Amino acid sequence: MRRKLSLERGLVWLRSDLRMHDNSALYHASQCCQQLAAVFIACPASWKNHDEGNTLVTFRMACLHELQTRLQTRNIPLYFLHISTFSQVPKALQHVALRLKIDGVFANAEYPINEQRRDTAVRDILCERGIQVEYYSDRTLLSPGSVRTGNGEPYKVFTPFKRTLIQLCAESAVNPLPVPRKMPVPEGGSHWPKWLEMGGGARLTQKIPGQLPNYSIDSAVTGVVRGWRAGEKAAQKRLKVFSERITKYQAERDFPAFDSTSRLSPYLNSGAISIRQCTHMALSLNDGCWQGGSEGIACWISELIWREFYTHLLVDFPRLSMGQPFKVETEGVPWVYNQDLFNRWSRGETGVPIVDAAMCQLNESAWMHNRLRMIVASFLSKNMLIDWRWGERYFMQHLIDGDFASNNGGWQWTASTGTDAAPYFRVFNPYSQSQRFDPDGTFIRRYIPELALLNDREIHNPPPVPGYPQVICDVGAGRKRAIAVFAGLK
Ligand SMILES: Cc1cc2nc3c(=O)[nH]c(=O)nc-3n(C[C@H](O)[C@H](O)[C@H](O)COP(=O)(O)OP(=O)(O)OC[C@H]3O[C@@H](n4cnc5c(N)ncnc54)[C@H](O)[C@@H]3O)c2cc1C
Known part of the structure; x- marks a missing residue:
């Protein structure tokens, strides 16, 4: 106190x-x-x-x-x-x-x-x-360091962290604070x-400048940045709009062609909205339940807790802020440092449509759908075996919602170097991900006009098409190489 x-x-x-x-x-x-x-x-x-x-x-x-x-x-x-x-x-x-x-x-x-x-x-x-x-x-929601195992250790796995966090949070209501009082003059x-x-x-x-060294920030004064309206009012509006479709979140959130996630990440990261305001909205629509009730709402709360988990980890494991993998043994991975291949990935020219469309979404709108973040991160760090830190850096440089904790956590999870990471032998297949989450290619067509006329089957793994690159790596062989490398780590 x-x-x-x-x-x-x-x-x-x-x-x-x-x-x-x-x-x-x-x-x-x-x-x-x-x-x-x-x-x-x-x-x-x-x-x-x-x-x-x-x-x-x-x-x-x-x-x-x-x-x-x-x-x-x-x-x-x-x-x-x-x-x-x-x-x-x-x-x-x-x-x-x-x-x-x-x-x-x-x-x-x-x-x-x-x-x-x-x-x-x-x-x-x-x-x-x-x-x-x-x-x-x-x-x-809770101070880093306050969510502990029975032995007083930090959690390294999400599910028990989430369970304990919910137990602790449920002890008192999540009540956002009011605005500051009006100061007397x-x-x-x-x-x-x-x-x-x-x-x-x-x-x-008291004059906020329109210019800063190293940056070109002219559009800050208009309040709209690459199509995103900045500020607290816009954040509140977005939360309200999302609250009207939150119950569908679990069913629709993995399909990048739908606008079904909240897109609150830029606001959470700049602090234009708080984590308590988001959680409070969700709980109030779910009779105060953190789990159960509406599947959509419970699922969204769970995503907010992922953000919490990654932020808590930063405090307990300072090496995460120092460019190091959580799993020390993965320092032994013979990462590939091929600038040309990396540039093609970053420009969306890999020849794998879902990866390229995703990178175009990032480059054009400064934001990328979560499912796509996992697909492109897996493609870079597993199929191409390029050091995940190159991808992490590119994301940070281009995302409007770049957040060190979530970005590092997301990259390390996907590259199987992190805490609670994806098992190394589970490598995303970009073609089946594409078929599953963009079945009729709506998302791909939006970003890659050269492929727009292909049928729904071909669009995921196209035949040669004028103006569209051939695939830059052998996806299957890349997968096998990654699994062998990780299996051989001591
Ligand atoms: C490789 C990779 C890099 C990522 N980099 C970032 C980043 O720099 N900044 C960032 O905010 N998120 C990052 N994420 C997490 C996630 O992709 C985004 O938070 C989400 O796509 C933002 O969209 P939304 O606001 O519509 O999310 P919603 O699905 O509506 O989720 C609501 C909020 O929950 C949090 N959240 C959701 N999923 C995750 C997650 N997997 N990890 C942590 N928090 C989550 C975010 O604050 C998000 O705004 C990354 C994920 C991966 C796989």
Whole structure:
């Protein structure tokens, strides 16, 4: 239980929690501070280093624009500071806090290792100056580290993790927090400056820029990024629309031609919507049941718990943030590093229609259906035996919903290098996956016009077609090679 704070001036440090509703740090700061401001610190060099792509960053900036307008209605000014790297954040934030005469900084925890190190350094440096630092567990339903086996160990397998998480969550209701209170404006107007020079050319400003080094983020100001409307309002609308068809989720979710999944991932990852809001919606439609009741709803809740599982794993196994496989022995796989083959995979030119259509979906819309993520990841890491880390990186650079924990978890699961991974001998057959989940080729036809006139049988494994590539690897032999390699690991 936290002690009750009472502070004069508070600062909410926003990161991947860009919303006003159900934001733990923002809500609690508004409750215990007399005056409140928020700050967002852009670190484009570190973002680039973490492979965060242009679409993801543009979407984040667009969410920030929307949030600034919302916060104004609560009399909370949002400052923007651009520095370069995470390592500069502690000093910069200390400087901001001192200049703004802040007594306490509030933020929601982030879990990849560099983010954790940054946050520890921030706490240390601010505490030296007597500034309170409060981090909240907000990105997950339960704090990482709190879901344990009977022996107090972290779970390495999803199903028992899910069982325990549900038991723990069911002990209390999942209740999203309200918006922050409206902050009083002192007589004579706000005491917050419009901007401050921070030295070294940096400026703390209430104007969110339309440009950032390393990125081209012009479309952030329009609020629509590659067809995705950014922000909390759009996220709430999407949740509402999805709630009307959630009961069909289990039956339809694996068919990429249908728009049957929620497409909430960009919003969950930027924090425009919270995991509690999503879970609360699902539970309220399922009489409070986490399992049972509607199969569609229970299945969707289970997917939300996969996200939870992968996020918890990051904290218990820091090596996941260091480019290492969960299963150490898989370091012995003789991965192939063929740039030309990799480029063909990434451009959607493998000659396997479902793989190519999926990669076109990613390249055109910055998002890919979950079933397709598994198919293309399996094709790259198993049939082509290319190092899964190349694929993980490409996804991160191109997805609007790129999330380190889920992306790493998804790639390692598919490549059989991760915790709870697919058994190595179960290699997805892209042709039968295609026949099963895109039976009449609707999805393939949408992205590969050269194949549009083929019949429903041929479209999955086509004869030579002008303008469409021949298959770049022997799918069957690739499968056999992968199984043999994994079977031979010590
Ligand atoms: C190789 C690979 C890479 C992936 N990379 C990412 C990524 O970078 N970011 C990301 O958010 N998801 C990733 N996923 C998980 C999943 O594909 C997406 O979350 C999902 O496709 C997003 O669409 P949706 O919002 O319509 O999901 P829905 O089916 O509506 O699910 C609701 C939410 O549950 C979570 N979720 C669903 N499936 C999974 C899953 N398998 N693992 C973790 N969380 C899940 C997501 O937050 C999702 O938004 C990856 C999966 C694979 C196999």
